[in-house]
Amino acid sequence: MTNSDVIRRVRYLFDFSDDQMIALFKLADHNVSRADVSNWLKQEGDPLLVEISDRELAVFLNGLIIEKRGKREGPTPPPEVNLSNNMILRKMKIALNFTTDDILALYASIDKKIGKHELSAFFRNPKHKSYRPCMDQYLRNFFNALQSKFDNKLGQYVVEK
Numbered sequence: 580m581t582n583s584d585v586i587r588r589v590r591y592l593f594d595f596s597d598d599q600m601i602a603l604f605k606l607a608d609h610n611v612s613r614a615d616v617s618n619w620l621k622q623e624g625d626p627l628l629v630e631i632s633d634r635e636l637a638v639f640l641n642g643l644i645i646e647k648r649g650k651r652e653g654p655t656p657p658p659e660v661n662l663s664n665n666m667i668l669r670k671m672k673i674a675l676n677f678t679t680d681d682i683l684a685l686y687a688s689i690d691k692k693i694g695k696h697e698l699s700a701f702f703r704n705p706k707h708k709s710y711r712p713c714m715d716q717y718l719r720n721f722f723n724a725l726q727s728k729f730d731n732k733l734g735q736y737v738v739e740k
Contacts, residue, residue, distance in 0.1 A: 580715050580718050582633065582635075582636045583619055583621075585718075589640075589643065592722070603639055603645075603646055604638055604639060604642055605642070606641075606650070607638045607655055611635075619631040633662035637659040637662050637670075638658045640667065640671070641655070643674045644670060644673050646674075647675065647676070648674065648676065664714065664717070665701050665705075667713075667718060668717075669701075671725075672702075682698060685721065685725065686724060688724055689720060689723055689727060691720045
């Protein structure tokens with residue numbers, strides 16, 4: 580998945596307006612213009628599409644974490660310069676306050692089988708022997724499952740009973 584795919588998915592998932600998107604960047608101490616946001620959100624194939632950088636996407640996801648979980652004590656952590664699918668998945672997990680079981684249930688809800696050990700390998704340090712890179716299809720399936728379980732009107736994850 581491209582960074583633009585990720586930011587479009589998150590915007591659609593939470594039904595964020597341009598102003599809300601700009602506010603998320605501001606929460607992470609980064610200023611962007613409405614034109615920047617508009618260019619990042621253009622559809623693939625649009626000649627005006629500007630691919631959002633790893634650093635800018637990291638800033639956005641950090642802002643999402645602050646929005647959903649609150650600001651931590653101390654200075655805002657610096658954004659990553661290089662962002663992997665593993666880091667994107669981790670940041671979404673943190674922002675939504677998901678446990679491993681929540682993510683496993685999400686994958687199961689769309690009939691995608693993933694084991695607990697396989698999922699934990701995505702969250703390990705890249706230098707760990709059991710680390711495994713999160714491939715695009717896992718991240719795409721994560722967003723697809725979230726979309727099927729998310730209520731845009733309420734802006735929250737819907738848990739079935």
